[in-house]
Amino acid sequence: LLLVWYLGRQLYGDWAAALGIVFFAATPATIQLAHFATVDGLHTLLCLAAFALCLRALDRSRGFDYALAGLAIGMASAVRLNGLLMGLVLLVGYLLQRGNLRALATPPPWIAGGVTLLTLIALQPYLVLDPELLFRAESTDDLGFSLQVARGEILRIWTLVDVHTVPYLYYWTDLFPLACGWPLTLGILAAIGYAIWQRQSVLLLLFCGLYFAQVGILHTKHVRYLLPLLPLLCLLVADGCVRLIAARKPLGMALSSILVLCTGFYGLAFTSIYTTQDS
Numbered sequence: 001l002l003l004v005w006y007l008g009r010q011l012y013g014d015w016a017a018a019l020g021i022v023f024f025a026a027t028p029a030t031i032q033l034a035h036f037a038t039v040d041g042l043h044t045l046l047c048l049a050a051f052a053l054c055l056r057a058l059d060r061s062r063g064f065d066y067a068l069a070g071l072a073i074g075m076a077s078a079v080r081l082n083g084l085l086m087g088l089v090l091l092v093g094y095l096l097q098r099g100n101l102r103a104l105a106t107p108p109p110w111i112a113g114g115v116t117l118l119t120l121i122a123l124q125p126y127l128v129l130d131p132e133l134l135f136r137a138e139s140t141d142d143l144g145f146s147l148q149v150a151r152g153e154i155l156r157i158w159t160l161v162d163v164h165t166v167p168y169l170y171y172w173t174d175l176f177p178l179a180c181g182w183p184l185t186l187g188i189l190a191a192i193g194y195a196i197w198q199r200q201s202v203l204l205l206l207f208c209g210l211y212f213a214q215v216g217i218l219h220t221k222h223v224r225y226l227l228p229l230l231p232l233l234c235l236l237v238a239d240g241c242v243r244l245i246a247a248r249k250p251l252g253m254a255l256s257s258i259l260v261l262c263t264g265f266y267g268l269a270f271t272s273i274y275t276t277q278d279s
Contacts, residue, residue, distance in 0.1 A: 001025060003048040004231045010055050011201065012239040019238035022260060024231045026267035029179035029223050035274065039079055040227045046076035047086060047228050051207065054090040058097055063111050066090075070112035074119025085210045087116055093203050152219025159220050168216040171226070179226050180234075183262040187255075188233045191240040201239070204232050 004024050008017025024030055033040050050072035057065040069090055076083030094109055095101065103109075126133050137144035148154040152162070165174075176185040192208075195201045208229050215225045241259065245252030 003045070003052055004235065007048065007052055007055070007231075008235050008238065010052070011204065011235065012242065016235060016238040016242045019241055019256070019260075020231070020235035023180075023184060023234035023237060023263055026263045027180040027184070027230055027234070028267055028270035029227060029230060031267055031271055033224055033227055036224075038224060040224045043076060043079045043083065044228045044231065046072060046079060047083060047207075048231060050076050050083065050086040051089070051203075051232070054086065054093065054203070057090065057108070057112070058093045061108070063107060066108045066112040067115045070115030071119050073112070074116040075123065077116065077120045078123035082211060082214055084116070085207060085214070087113065088210060089203050089207045092206055096202070150218045150220045162219055162221050165221055167218075168212070170221055171212075171216055175221060175223050175226060179223050180230065181263055181266040183259050184234075184237065187237040187240070187259050191233070191236040194240055195236060201236060204236065208232055 001021055001024070004021050005017045008014075008020045012020075050069065053065070053069040053072045057069040070087075073083060073086045073090070076086060090112055091109055095103055097103075098106075121128055133143070135144045136142045137148055139145065145154070149156055149159060152159070155163075162170075172185070172189070176188065180188075192205070195205055211228060218225075237259070241252060241256040243252075245256060
């Protein structure tokens with residue numbers, strides 16, 4: 001939540017940061033995964049830290065800041081390899097800032113890339129020492145086995161529900177509404193459309209697009225896959241609400257209030273399952 005606040009202030013301002021925290025903290029997916037010992041919470045934390053440090057590096061343009069960004073990207077990648085997508089975000093941001101491809105010959109991107117690889121190898125040395133482990137599928141603990149399940153090459157009882165689902169679309173028709181409720185889901189779609197139309201929040205949309213392109217095509221479709229997207233998308237919605245209030249105060253206040261009340265009520269209702277024992 002502190003990182004959501006920091007990113008909100010960096011990208012949009014205090015009001016959007018505060019509203020983004022409210023949305024993110026109240027989403028049932030966030031509440032559920034805060035109670036589970038899955039890897040998604042740690043991965044989301046490190047992705048947010050990496051994104052924050054990427055913005056800091058782009059703003060300050062110092063080698064030390066690019067090294068810090070690379071360290072965070074490497075840590076996120078060590079938890080899940082798709083954390084490397086944040087490296088593409090930093091690279092695109094750097095190229096957009098410099099305005100030409102010749103910027104690739106300058107030190108900052110190489111510093112960030114080098115630190116990323118060193119951190120990843122230090123935390124997951126088997127990637128270099130025994131890369132065949134990546135593809136081993138002898139037990140359910142193996143990454144290769146998990147990838148085959150995720151791709152639908154191996155069916156398990158809990159993945160049969162995904163057999164007839166439509167890639168990408170199923171997330172919007174079923175999983176986003178479960179994760180945060182229909183009002184906020186519609187708000188996310190509207191905020192994404194507005195940001196694309198106005199050509200704003202380019203780096204935020206880039207990460208969300210790359211991440212969603214990767215997980216949306218998988219056979220297995222779990223609500224927890226959405227967690228790294230939710231804080232950034234909540235900030236995008238919050239910024240849209242603040243802009244709408246500034247442009248048309250009555251309408252903006254009404255829609256923002258509806259989003260806060262509906263999302264908050266859904267979150268509180270979901271939280272109630274943790275107050276009653278269920279064997």
